Amino acid sequence: GQQVMQIPQYQHVQEGEDFTTYCNSSTTLSNIQWYKQRPGGHPVFLIQLVKSGEVKKQKRLTFQFGEAKKNSSLHITATQTTDVGTYFCAGQSGATNKLIFGTGTLLAVQP
Amino acid sequence: SAVISQKPSRDICQRGTSLTIQCQVDSQVTMMFWYRQQPGQSLTLIATANQGSEATYESGFVIDKFPISRPNLTFSTLTVSNMSPEDSSIYLCSVATGTGFLGYTFGSGTRLTVV
Numbered sequence: 001g002q003q004v005m006q007i008p009q010y011q012h013v014q015e016g017e018d019f020t021t022y023c024n025s026s027t028t029l030s031n032i033q034w035y036k037q038r039p040g041g042h043p044v045f046l047i048q049l050v051k052s053g054e055v056k057k058q059k060r061l062t063f064q065f066g067e068a069k070k071n072s073s074l075h076i077t078a079t080q081t082t083d084v085g086t087y088f089c090a091g092q093s094g095a096t097n098k099l100i101f102g103t104g105t106l107l108a109v110q111p
Numbered sequence: 112s113a114v115i116s117q118k119p120s121r122d123i124c125q126r127g128t129s130l131t132i133q134c135q136v137d138s139q140v141t142m143m144f145w146y147r148q149q150p151g152q153s154l155t156l157i158a159t160a161n162q163g164s165e166a167t168y169e170s171g172f173v174i175d176k177f178p179i180s181r182p183n184l185t186f187s188t189l190t191v192s193n194m195s196p197e198d199s200s201i202y203l204c205s206v207a208t209g210t211g212f213l214g215y216t217f218g219s220g221t222r223l224t225v226v
Contacts, residue, residue, distance in 0.1 A: 001170065033214060042203060043154065045214025088153065090215075097142060097207070098169075099215060101154040 002027045004091050004102040012108040019079050021105035023072040023089035030092050032065055032072040033099065038085040046074075079109045112208035113138050117218030124194055124225050131190045132221045134204035139184035144205040144215070145177070154203065160187045194225045 003026040013019055023032065031050045035043035047056055049065035049072060056063045062075045072089055089102040114137040124130050134143065142161055146154040158168045158179055166179040180188045191198050204218045 035214075042217040042220050043215075045208075045216070048212060048214065098156060098159065099144070099205075100156070101146075104153050 002100050004100050006102040006105050010106045013079050015109050015111050016078050019076045021074050021087050023102050025070045025091050027093050029069050033090045034074055035088045036085050081109050081111050084109050112213045113206050113216045115218040121222040126195050126225055129190055129192045131188050132202055133188050134218050136185045136206055140206040143187045145189045146203045148201045196225045199225045
């Protein structure tokens with residue numbers, strides 16, 4: 001079945017440093033979504049990418065969708081303590097509405 | 112975007128018993144999704160619940176263990192049956208939000224501990 005892997009599993013950074021998480025799908029995706037889950041919370045939608053090679057920015061966050069629509073990345077510039085949480089990519093493929101979540105990257109930010 | 116009320120928020124249950132989790136959405140939605148998230152892990156899709164038809168279960172999940180009801184377009188329940196400690200997990204419901212895609216909204220989750 002479809003698998004979505006993320007690396008790294010865990011990243012610890014000093015506040016102000018940059019952070020990147022990478023997402024790879026075993027199958028071609030129709031779109032990729034990114035979610036953030038704070039400790040003890042539920043996933044919250046950040047963004048959706050649909051087009052091959054698409055790049056979107058939200059303030060300090062930059063999201064990319066690979067040309068082959070099988071990989072994606074999330075880059076955070078100058079991390080803040082409020083960025084702490086687990087970042088999940090989630091892909092949809094084909095005609096199904098099923099959302100398959102990646103393995104997640106836990107970000108810890110030291111002030 | 113949609114708002115989901117999920118109950119209970121947590122429960123501690125005896126093995127062999129069943130727990131029913133409820134999700135109420137503030138708007139009508141075609142599909143509702145049920146996920147399981149084990150501590151420190153990712154979300155695994157259990158099933159997709161459509162109103163007026165049988166839920167569609169993912170590999171590894173069966174109706175006898177996780178019966179789902181979807182009586183109308185704003186409500187769904189997931190029952191965890193004949194529980195064992197391995198069922199200890201967080202269970203979340205989810206819906207696609209709004210007109211124009213705004214992502215999937217999740218309920219606040221049910222933290223289940225089976226003893």
